[in-house]
Amino acid sequence: MDDARAASYSFVPSAVAPPIVDRAEGCTLHLADGRTVIDAGAGAIAVNIGHGRxxxxxxxxxxxxxxxxxxxxxxxxxxxxxxxxxxxxxxxxxxxxxxxxxxxxxxxxxxxxxxxxxxxxxxxxxxxxxxxxxxxxxxxxxxxxxxxxxxxxxxxxxxxxxxxxxxxxxxxxxxxxxxxxxxxxxxxxxxxxxxxxxxxxxxxxxxxxxxxxxxxxxxxxxxxxxxxxxxxxxxxxxxxxxxxxxxxxxxxxxxxxxxxxxxxxxxxxxxxxxxxxxxxxxxxxxxxxxxxxxxxxxxxxxxxxxxxxEDLVTASATKGADLLRRLDGVAAHPHVAEVRGLGLMIGVELQQADGRPYPASEGMGARVVAEAMARGAWVYPAGDGNVPDALLIGPPFTITDAEMDEVVRIVGEAISAICGD
Ligand SMILES: Cc1ncc(COP(=O)(O)O)c(C=O)c1O
Structure with missing residues (x-):
């Protein structure tokens, strides 16, 4: 499928073609262009059991x-x-x-x-x-x-x-x-x-x-x-x-x-x-x-x-606590106000270097999400009002240790690439 055909899918015409997903398995999305993406947002925080069951x-x-x-x-x-x-x-x-x-x-x-x-x-x-x-x-x-x-x-x-x-x-x-x-x-x-x-x-x-x-x-x-x-x-x-x-x-x-x-x-x-x-x-x-x-x-x-x-509710609790720990480095990033959450529902709130939120008009959250996607991980955009820019990390409860490490690495790199170090 070419990009023009994919772009025609959007109800409101957009210059940016949406991703074309060929198939999905576990925590992995296989895109039509051959790339793979870790679905760390479980779509819209929905795919709790993973794809392809x-x-x-x-x-x-x-x-x-x-x-x-x-x-x-x-x-x-x-x-x-x-x-x-x-x-x-x-x-x-x-x-x-x-x-x-x-x-x-x-x-x-x-x-x-x-x-x-x-x-x-x-x-x-x-x-x-x-x-x-x-x-x-x-x-x-x-x-x-x-x-x-x-x-x-x-x-x-x-x-x-x-x-x-x-x-x-x-x-x-x-x-x-x-x-x-x-x-x-x-x-x-x-x-x-x-x-x-x-x-x-x-x-x-x-x-x-x-x-x-x-x-x-x-x-x-x-x-x-x-x-x-x-x-x-x-x-x-x-x-x-x-x-x-x-x-x-x-x-x-x-x-x-x-x-x-x-x-x-x-x-x-x-x-x-x-x-x-x-x-x-x-x-x-x-x-x-x-x-x-x-x-x-x-x-x-x-x-x-x-x-x-598969005792996946317990997995959400234990992997969530583990993922929060793995995100310690991201939490220390100067452009991260806080990393928080319960189970596998984790938020990363972005901030300017002086600790204030970015102006909503800059769309920093959306830009970091797009950057993470380009680097191989989907995280769900969040934020409004007093918290204009946040990312939700909410993967399937079947996520592996290696996938968690990859998500943490990509999120950190995407924040640095868009917000600076
Ligand atoms: C807490 C909450 N309530 C309601 C909704 C709306 O659900 P839906 O998008 O399935 O209509 C959402 C969607 O994100 C949600 O997060």
């Missing part, structure tokens, strides 16, 4: 051959198998209601709709605000953008986004203030990522923050939504990010690692208490046409089975 492909093929499509509320073997597996082996105690979508944004959107429907059907329609964090990303539907705080991605739509309040990222007193300012009786839910991903590059909250947020929600009758689209299914070294702080949310949202990138799949998981008033009211919870697609559910069962059989 034949058992997942076989499960998807088998599901497609048996029942290509039926209405989402109807039952297929793949759908019920995934519900059972999640209830039995994955979800925090109490999250027994399970629904599927095609991805993270749809799942966040659905969780917000469920929170609003919960209060409305329980006779509290005035509870309609969802408090998000100042730095947060929850997806691209208009509702997901509105509850999120990603300034860059919101910018073109600010004038039409619903007005949902924002709280400071790591200070529970800040949430309490927002609750009182807004009037707690008008608040339906609080939504947060356990570890902030795309907006800030793996920012871990202080110990106690999640417990304080849970307590404030309980005190004020507000639902707590954990957005585990990026952190879920082992990415932070535990099944879910909230497990690090022993907090159980009322609603938990998943995507990405749920199918390991093998098929479009997201999930909304809720307690019986959240669903009870909706069920009692008889209100219909509408589905998307491709919700709970059988082939995607088959991919989910196969991906989660691999995570369990």
């Amino acid at each position: 034949a058992e997942v492909a076989d499960a998807v093929a088998e599901a497609t051959r048996r029942v290509s499509y039926v209405l989402p509320p109807w039952v297929t073997e793949e759908r019920i198998a995934l519900v059972e597996l999640l209830r039995e082996r994955w979800l925090p105690e109490g999250l027994s209601r399970v629904g599927f979508t095609s991805g993270g944004s749809e799942s966040v959107d659905s969780a917000v709709r469920l929170a609003l429907a919960h209060h409305a059907t329980a006779g509290r329609p005035e509870r309609r605000k969802v408090i998000g964090r100042e730095a947060s990303y929850h997806g691209l539907t208009m509702t997901a953008l509105a509850v999120g705080g990603h300034r860059g991605r919101r910018a073109a739509f600010e004038h039409v986004l619903a007005d949902h309040p924002k709280m400071p990222i790591a200070d529970a007193e800040g949430l309490e203030k927002v609750l009182w300012d807004e009037g707690p009786e008008t608040v339906a839910a609080v939504i947060a990522e356990p570890v902030i991903g795309a907006t800030a590059g793996a920012v871990v909250p202080p110990d106690g923050w999640w417990a304080d947020v849970r307590a404030l929600c309980d005190q004020h009758g507000v639902l707590l939504i954990a957005d585990e689209v990026m952190t879920g299914f082992g990415r932070t070294g535990r099944r879910f990010g909230v497990d690090h702080w022993d907090v159980v949310p009322d609603l938990l949202v998943g995507g990405k690692g749920l199918s390991g990138g093998y098929a479009p799949l997201g999930g909304v998981f809720a307690t019986d208490e959240v669903v009870a008033p909706i069920a009692a009211s008889g209100e219909v919870v509408m589905f998307f046409t491709y919700s709970a697609h059988s082939a995607s559910c088959a991919a989910g069962v196969a991906a989660l089975t691999i995570l369990d059989d």
